[in-house]
Amino acid sequence: MRVFLVLFAVAVGWFLLTFVLVSSAASDAQGRSASADALVILGAAQYNGEPSPVLERRLDTALELWADDAAPQIVTTGSNQPGDVFTEGFAAFRYLRNAGVAEDEIIVIVDGGDTYESLLATRNQLDVDNREVIIVTDAYHARRSEDIASEVGLDATVVAAGDDTGLSRRLRETVAVSIGRIVSYRRLSAWR
Numbered sequence: 001m002r003v004f005l006v007l008f009a010v011a012v013g014w015f016l017l018t019f020v021l022v023s024s025a026a027s028d029a030q031g032r033s034a035s036a037d038a039l040v041i042l043g044a045a046q047y048n049g050e051p052s053p054v055l056e057r058r059l060d061t062a063l064e065l066w067a068d069d070a071a072p073q074i075v076t077t078g079s080n081q082p083g084d085v086f087t088e089g090f091a092a093f094r095y096l097r098n099a100g101v102a103e104d105e106i107i108v109i110v111d112g113g114d115t116y117e118s119l120l121a122t123r124n125q126l127d128v129d130n131r132e133v134i135i136v137t138d139a140y141h142a143r144r145s146e147d148i149a150s151e152v153g154l155d156a157t158v159v160a161a162g163d164d165t166g167l168s169r170r171l172r173e174t175v176a177v178s179i180g181r182i183v184s185y186r187r188l189s190a191w192r
Contacts, residue, residue: 018178022170025143029160036157037130038107039071040122042115042137042145043078043088051091054138054161059095061161062136066101070134075107075125077118115145116189120152136161140169144177148185 041062044055051059055078062074074096078088087110096106107125112118123131132155135145139160149156180188 015174015178018181019170019174022140022143022174022177025146025158026139026160026170029139029142029158032157032159033065033068034070034134034157034159036071036132036134036155038073038075038122038126038133039065040075040077040119040133040135040156041092042118042135042141043076043092046078046080046084046086046088046091049086049091049094051095055088055092056095058136058138058161059092059099061159063096063099063101065134065136065159073105073107074101075109075122075133077109077112077122079110079113114189114192115141116148116152116185119145119148119154123152123154126154131155133157134159138162138169140166140173144173144180144185147177147180151185 039062041058044058045052046055065071066074076089076092076096078092080087089108089110093106093108097103109118109121109125111121122133131153133149135149135156135158137145137158137160142158142160145158146156176188
């Protein structure tokens with residue numbers, strides 16, 4: 001019984017510590033500016049080639065950073081769901097191109113159905129000397145994005161798109177980060 005109580009206390013402590021890390025990263029990512037070799041926009045839903053409101057917020061945030069010369073190239077990521085004609089990465093590419101970003105300044109990555117796979121594919125696509133990136137995603141996703149970037153060999157700063165989304169998403173992220181930091185995000189991605 002005592003061993004069970006100790007293990008329970010350790011698990012609760014780990015979860016609370018991770019929640020603080022997730023919340024702190026979410027707060028730090030809001031309003032942040034930086035410079036890097038590339039802006040990486042993590043994918044989100046698209047509807048028949050049109051970005052969802054979440055993806056559009058990420059794209060608009062990236063465009064603001066682009067206008068401030070934060071990076072010389074933009075990477076769009078995201079595959080598609082079964083039955084989709086377009087990928088998230090391609091929908092993002094079209095949005096950026098229509099906003100005036102030159103095609104040769106955009107790298108489209110459609111490999112990867114989750115953050116780990118998308119950032120690994122990004123790392124493989126970037127030059128070995130150009131792996132300092134700004135990841136544009138939602139605030140609640142900042143800690144996991146930074147952790148995964150580090151795991152795959154990217155030096156990342158996260159800039160949040162839009163406002164923080166609140167407690168329920170932070171709790172879900174806390175579970176993912178808690179597990180990912182123990183077993184690795186590569187294994188967590190494989191279990192998906």
